[in-house]
Amino acid sequence: MQGRGRARRARGLEWLAERMIAAVAASVVVALVLVLAFVAREALPVLADAGGIARLRELFAPSGEDGSFAWQPVGHPPKLDVVPLFVGSLKITAIALAVAVPVALAAALFVSEVAGPRTRRVLKPAVELLAGVPSVVLGLLALTLVAPAIQRALHLTYPANALVAGLALSLAVAPIVFSVAEDALAAVPRALREASHALGACRWQTALLVVVPAAAPGVTAAIVLGFGRAIGETMIVLMTSGNAAVVDASPTSGARTITATIAAELGETERSGEHWHVLFLLGLLLVTFTLLTDWAGRIVARWLARRRGEARGGTP
């Protein structure tokens, strides 16, 4: 009799625990949806007010005095061309990824395939610790050490530019790419490596021709995460990019990112003015772009996994 009561209580508690965990998980999704809804609500008046789609097209058209793009929200009239901000964000992100991804992947490969257990125990936490350095500290280091050195070496007009920002940002991105890639590489079953060795491949051949392709979905996820981190970074780029809204392919010119613009300008903007709505529109576009990239990355990862599965006769 006592046993049945205890069992019923245990089942009841388990039911409660499951519901609570489900509620917490749901709240995360609800929070994400609410964030998007709030940003969208503040951004939509740009379209809803006089002009609609035409206004959106105006935002992407140059309105500078000499036909170039101008982001001059304080002025008579205010000029709100968003193209330089997109170019700035993408340029700095590209530089950061170009530096961080090869380095992080090489480090991940080293730690998972080559390093002995003692080296691995030291190196893995050390790289992951780098992810804990506050971005404002990275910005400070870049501004005081890296920027003057690069300015002297390349004879640049300004110490702050997209290159310095990209390099500083790569320090923040690399640990994330490293962590996820290393986990993906380590998760490749030992059987694959052993089979490769049994067929006569050396360690490097195994690593590059067997393990990396097998871990391709995870490695793709790592790069996508790195991209998301890079394009969303605010503090580092605010301090080191020079905040010049230039449309330029050169890495040594200044840049102004969407994130730094929102951070620097939102505080001064009159609530519900056009500038306010455009800043929210920028935020919405940034979030949408990041989500789309994440989704595309997931599709690529799944396709790679499926292709690998098919190549090996369907074994997952």
Add this chain to the structure above:
Amino acid sequence: MRSASSRPALLLLLMALLGWACTSAAGREGSDAVRIVVRGSDTMVTLAQRWAEVYGDAHGIVVEVSGGGSGTGIAALANGTADVATASRRMTEEERAHIERDRGPLEERVVAIDAVVIYVNEDNPLGAVSLAEVAAIYRGRTTRWGELGGDDEPIAAYSRENSSGTYAFFKEHVLGWHDLAPHVQCLPGTAAVVRAVASDRHAMGYGGLATASGVRILPLRLADDTLSQPTREAVRAGAYPLARPLYVYVLAAAPDAVRWFVDWTTSSDAQGLTERAGFFPTGDA
């Protein structure tokens, strides 16, 4: 079994104690200390902090000062997150209408006179510059020092962020509301501009007279070829073209403690601090 069941109870007790400690601290601060929140101009932030220290100590209240730019201060006043807004530019008609519609009539006080000056590096040999030349540099028309008689090196022009009252003043009075060139880099705060100019021989910047340390201030060449320096005499005589009043804004409906503070800023004690901070007292307007 006993230890397992008492752990959640202990945790709850700890959280309750923590919550009680936090709320009681907040309550104490709210009931005993009056708090005035001042936000706005980076040009005026050091001055406002000095005022805050002296006035706060004398009257036993807490005056919180932060910068962020004149635009930020005005927006904070409009949003209700600040009691007093400091601004290095006059509030626009739209901003005033917006605040008075939402929060009632506004009071504007001139609390100091400032001179916006053009900085160059101490090693820069340039003697003087005209406003037209400065405008040409910041509009991107003039890009090398050679065009002004110096060595043939690119000019690294720095500006304040567009939330700054100094930026708005510069854009209106020097550029005539034309666009700044896109390559001009925007730094957050006058101190950052001064630092950038002090560390680069080919840099130029602009900002308030008070924060100009470690850089050379360029005299302005006027239309009749005379040179105008940002001195008290020149400002008083109206001979320096970039002199500007510094403003403090407060709601007419603000609590007495706030309004007494604002009144005090134009008193002789406060104006003494104003002069020591590198500004000119309002008597010179």
